[in-house]
Amino acid sequence: MRKRTVAWLTLAAAVVVSGAAQLTFGKMQTRIHQHREAAPAYNPETALNCIRETETSKYQYDENAVDVDQLSTHLPLVIIETDEEIPGVPYYDDDPSHRKMTLTSSGEEFLVANMKIINQDDKLNTPQDPPSLKTQIRIRVRGNTSRWFDKQSFAIKTIHHNGENKKVSMMGMEADHDWALHGPFLDKTLMRNYVAMNLAGELMDYAPDVRFCEVVINGEYRGVYVMMETVSTGKGRIEIEKPNKTRNVTGYIVELDNDTQPDPLSEAKNFTKYTQILRKNAFFDIRYPKNEALTLPLKDYIERDLSRFEKALYSFDYDTQRYGYKNFIDVDEFVDYFILMEVFVQHDTGNLSTFFYKDVNGKFKPVVWDFNNSLGNVSESSDDDYLIRQFVSVQAPWFTMLIKDEDFIHQVIYRYRQLRAGILSDERVSAYIQEVVDYLGPAVDRNFAVWGYSFDPGNLDKRNKLSPEEKNPRSYEAAVKQFHDAYLERLAWLDENIEVLKQYCHESAVKKYNH
Structure with missing residues (x-):
């Protein structure tokens, strides 16, 4: 059995951190590799x-x-x-x-x-x-x-x-x-x-x-x-509060899914569904609580809770301290998620395999899933530039508004530069x-x-x-x-173009969204 090597990686392999050492640049989690x-x-x-x-x-x-x-x-x-x-x-x-x-x-x-x-x-x-x-x-x-x-x-x-x-x-x-x-x-x-x-x-x-x-x-x-x-x-997974039958509240997980015949029991009728930015046949699917535990009062609570955040996000006050979206989401998590989607060119963002979760008294966080089609491993075009030379998350639900906030864009750029000096x-x-x-x-x-x-x-x-x-x-x-x-x-490409994200939060682009 021959030893598998890839010659063009040999020099780079010499800099690897040996053994089970954990990477500790910036905000990092403990991860078993x-x-x-x-x-x-x-x-x-x-x-x-x-x-x-x-x-x-x-x-x-x-x-x-x-x-x-x-x-x-x-x-x-x-x-x-x-x-x-x-x-x-x-x-x-x-x-x-x-x-x-x-x-x-x-x-x-x-x-x-x-x-x-x-x-x-x-x-x-x-x-x-x-x-x-x-x-x-x-x-x-x-x-x-x-x-x-x-x-x-x-x-x-x-x-x-x-x-x-x-x-x-x-x-x-x-x-x-x-x-x-x-x-x-x-x-x-x-x-x-x-x-x-x-x-x-x-x-x-x-x-x-x-x-x-x-x-x-x-x-x-x-x-x-x-x-x-x-x-x-x-x-060890997503730790959120279980359904409370007396208060009709719960932590929950939703997925942006795509189906011509969604399950009416788990399909959420939240505010984003009516903003006309979802792709055809896309919808928010309530993944937790499961159908057997998803009572109509719980579903109503989840839809209202989602919509409360979304109305703040799509409002004229979206970027204000008192009424804006930052009161509802973990911004750091959304920044890292946005960067990961862009690095791996995840075209499905906002259409398939897009999960968000929230505990009862917590804030919304995203979670990654399914990179099988990442970095051009998808049937799109014979032109590789089409696959690589664009931002892929800027039209995704929620992110299409987040990128209009100058603070969010600046945080994305800073975090990306930080990661490029370390783990990336x-x-x-x-x-x-x-x-x-x-x-x-x-x-x-x-x-x-x-x-x-x-x-x-x-x-x-x-x-x-x-x-x-x-x-x-x-x-x-x-x-x-x-x-x-x-x-x-x-x-x-991101090194050269990450600053281009500023166009999405420029005054000329967001004027109609601001007071």
């Missing part, structure tokens, strides 16, 4: 190669390319056993305007299955080793566009034998019952969510925790995955990517022994590839270089 914490349990030059010898140096698709009985990995190993096909696979029937999802044989959205995780600190993990976690789960295919990918992602809920939710710790993450098992497919680097979530976790009060793993389902090797915390409540410096960005490449090691070969056919876009339908075809990398090394270069090019 799996690849830094993990013991060096393998030597990539001598690790057992379980890829069958019929494989050539060029990745070829072979669902049996990895011999599971001989599998030996330094990554945590997730093994799932089911009695039937996992539901949640999308399809269209006679109505092509609305997709449907497959159900279990008994008509359920989730399938009950068994899962075990083998995660040993001091040696490689094999399917024959005793599990560190063994539990029943409920599982279905998850995602929006990613539901169509050949390599599926899954929603997982850990349960007791009686079906009740069961909080468990996954690979050292905080115990909970709600998890996302993300299968990178369109992202050939395998690392976009891992890299971006960990950066967000350094900066913001909360960002979902993540861990690389390898997955086997019903004896079939499925490749490298990322186990992720979901945007949900609980210890070219040297640290390059070194971090190289660390992850080195950590994944032979797991990359195993993953693409199965999914390597995706490097030839001619093998894929339009849902499983970028458009136009020349945007699709032809190798893992090309994918990592593409990601690395786009990351640094975006930062260089």
